[in-house]
Amino acid sequence: MQQKPKKPRTRIEDIRRVELIDAAHRIFLKEGLRGLTSTKICSEAGLSQGILTYYFKDKEEVLFEMVRMNNRILANEIVENLRRARSGWERLMALIDGNFPAQRFDKQAASAWISLYAEASHNERYARLLRPYYRRLGSNVSSILRPYLQQGEIDHFILGFAAMIDGLWLRRGHADIDLSLAQAKATLVEYVEKALGPQVMQPLAEPY
Numbered sequence: 404m405q406q407k408p409k410k411p412r413t414r415i416e417d418i419r420r421v422e423l424i425d426a427a428h429r430i431f432l433k434e435g436l437r438g439l440t441s442t443k444i445c446s447e448a449g450l451s452q453g454i455l456t457y458y459f460k461d462k463e464e465v466l467f468e469m470v471r472m473n474n475r476i477l478a479n480e481i482v483e484n485l486r487r488a489r490s491g492w493e494r495l496m497a498l499i500d501g502n503f504p505a506q507r508f509d510k511q512a513a514s515a516w517i518s519l520y521a522e523a524s525h526n527e528r529y530a531r532l533l534r535p536y537y538r539r540l541g542s543n544v545s546s547i548l549r550p551y552l553q554q555g556e557i558d559h560f561i562l563g564f565a566a567m568i569d570g571l572w573l574r575r576g577h578a579d580i581d582l583s584l585a586q587a588k589a590t591l592v593e594y595v596e597k598a599l600g601p602q603v604m605q606p607l608a609e610p611y
Contacts, residue, residue: 420458422448424472427465432511435518439466463528470519470532477501478539485543491607494547498540499591502568508584513576520569540565551603560598567594 426448431439441455441462459465484497523529541561548557571587574580596604 416458419450419454420468422450423455423458423465424468427469428472431466431469432515435515436466436522437518467532474536474539477504477536480504481543490610491547491550492604495544495595495607496592498543498547499588499595502540503571503584503587503591505584508575508587510576513572517573517576537565540568547607548599548603551606563598564591564595567591 423444427439427444430443430447434443439462442452444462444465445452445455455462455465459468481497481501484501485494488494488497519529520533523533541558544561544564545554545557548560552560568591571582571590575582575587599607
């Protein structure tokens, strides 16, 4: 049986979806994954209760769209920084800056994202949300280091690089630890310099 084509969304439907996604994002950053309920999302958006299921299949679909929105914003910011870079080192710094946005590196936001990562450890649907980020990070790092290292060496570096990013966000979200943005970036830069060594760092810093 042939499926009916999906009815195109109207402008007002697109607006309502964005309003609900933005509302979910604000609640998520304040209360983490556990605070993200359909009732709270509708209330935060200033819309009537129950309207969420008119525009989305369920609360989890809103979460998916919210994470996709964040990934898109992050990717766009990194792309802009990469375009301005004039050396391999500046491109690596663009990745570091993009993964530690000044306006979002706070304890509340870090705790919220930690809650999503924790859920993803035993929820395959949530885990699928995170994979595009790691694929994009790996692809960006590989393109920068390919002229200087073998792929196996690059893969090993990516593993440590990604683990450092995750670990620093985890430290930022910890209630008893005060980690500044400058400290986080400096720690990651120090790791990168030591992991790559002077034989790679020197040509990496040369302008194109």
